[in-house]
Amino acid sequence: MRPMKLLPNLILLLALTLVEARAQSLKVIVKNPLGFERNDVTAITRDQLGFWLKKHDKKNFRIKMEGTEAYLPIQWTDYDGDGKYDAVLFQANVPANATVNYFIVSDSLKNKSQSQRVAYGKFSPERGEGLAWENDRVAFCLYGSGGKKSAKDASAFPGGVNPWFKKVAYAVIDSWFAKSKKQPGYYRQDHGEGYDGYLLGAGMGAGGSGLWVKDSLHLPGGFSSYRILENGPLRVKLEVKYARWSRFWVEETKIISLDMGSNFSKFEVYFTANTKAPGYSLGISLHDNKGKTRLEKEVGWARYWEAVGDSWLGEALIMEPRYIDDILTHVDAQPDRSHLLLVTKPRDQITYYTGFTWLKSGQVRHVEDWDVLIQQQILKLNNPLEVSVLSN
Template sequence: MKNYISLMFKCLLVFFLFSILANAQNKSVKISVKNNLGFSRKEILSVSGKQLSDLLKGNKANDLRIKKEGTSEYVVLQWVDFNQDGVADELLFQAEVPAKAKTNYEIVFDGTIALPESTITTYSRFVPERTDDYAWENDKVAFRTYGPDAQKRVEENRPEGTLTSGIDLWLKRTDKSIINKWYGENLKKPGYYHIDHGEGYDPYQVGASRGTGGSGIWEDNKLAVSKNFVSYKTISVGPLRTVFELTYAPWSSYEVKETKRISLDLGSNFSKFEISIDVNKPLPNYATGISLHENKGEVKINKKEGWFRHGETIDGVFLGEGIVLNPKLVRDAFANVSKLKDHSDLLVITHPKENKLIYYAGFAWQKSGQVTNVADWDTLLQKQAEIIANPLKVTIKGNK
């Protein structure tokens, strides 16, 4: 009898200890996301650095789940490995926060909970089937720029060439991914993506201009620009954010070595450009810009808030393009009007800090349903400027 009682006591003790351990492992961590602005926000947030290492201490990354506090509604996650060493450097999730309010989330470590999947996504890739474009998109917008083979074709007078470091816009009116489809159909029928088949099209002419977000150096009333990118690196493709890098051969009399890390979040109209510059002497008037095409559109310059826009009609439909950055980084901004085709740009002259610069460049097309006129576009640009100046405040508690 004593042996039986002893055995039962040991079993209960083991069960009790196991329960404590299980509860400790699955103890939730609180994430508080605060919005100080007067409009609701739905944005991609990241957990990185010390916050992430503390969070994962003693836990498996693959077991991590995030849900809205007090619900069973789990959110889509994405891990980013910037240096491609197999260890995640950043955790992404999408937060929704009402105006002047706070939303709470919970992190739990439970690999038995199914991860939610997203029906919409971000995407980017190198496109060797169209010479060597690099294209990127999300549920609202799409972009592309051009590589060394496209440049060489122009220099050798061969077909399918493009010589520019400007940023091209693909006007889409679907939240589904279109890059692979449009390039695939273009192989069957050249010019396919220049015609709207119900999902949008590419009517945007870049040429020697900056497109929307290309860079340059303004000196002696002229704009010096690089040629096409010479190499690329895809860092992350996923449901919440795509990240990649483009490098450029030394250009201008300053022998500028330029690397552009470009990212695009789900739900955003703006690509984020993180520019790293390597030069041997002081660099004046580093610029970014927007093509003015045939100089028939409308320019607005808002140095105080740090946003700059062009509004035009293409095929009778409104298109708004814009650049947003910290106003403290702006030296000047003006419309540089030229009689030469594709040489007119709205230029924003900046002063990078420690040879680094961050700005956001993007657009909205009337047929996408996001804007109806230039006033709507100005509102989006103003909101983006406020978002940059007032990031959502993330607080993590309970991970120690």
């Protein structure tokens, strides 16, 4: 009969444990003010977590959606590069004009969930010094200068942004790099996951940068150095630097980031010059000039829709309208020099977004769908998910 006497004590202990756990949890309320569903990476700041973190080990931080038991992937992030975390990221799924609750708990026993769907970046010296990054929707690649430190030498290497087409949500960069070593050109063919079917050449590709000087386009070469600042699972963040280039001796640093669930990479560009440089230009290669352009200067975006192989590719640039001087198409007889250009007002720092979609990814059915995704991206930038934290 002794076990029966212990039962009430066990029940009481369990109840007290649950009460204590609830008392130590934080309720996170995420509000979507827009009229469409969102699945965005969002942040809880260090200030919002201050009291909780004083009592708990950061490594035991877990977050889950109300009504579920699985912990979500998280990522601690450092915004200013001082070596201290500023926030924790998680991916919130919130219906249109709705609010969803999440709960933060401390759990040293149950791990947060792992997934092959990650934001990820990798440098491959064998792949033309390619620095590639991806998420569950898209992949991009920039190329280095082959170790060349001078602008003249670096100019022989492509400086544009190369989109890689994906059909799958899981990460492919490692696999494509590895298989291309054994089978040269592997990534140039679609084996069911997608492929690198884009003709970059010496152009700006899908969102490269340059200078627009008296109706003439001046472009940098490949990057001279790189760093991977953050590497998933929810956000990949990179830094690339370029040797001085053009007669203005432009020194350029780009901070690039890509979140899970997004078609758009964010580019934060910092540059200096020995004399005042004219407007910085961002561009999309027009290739054979047979695609469809749409220029929306007043609201800050431009896109190109073109045939690639047996499918279609949509590309876009987004920037705050107040920093845009002009949006135009520049047709050049020289190969790879025809571009859709977004020209900025002279500044030493700019932020823009470049993104794309591939018809075979299943993300869109036609160009009108791509236009909707672009406009939704602008709405999301202007109306981030609203996050508030309450203690229970």
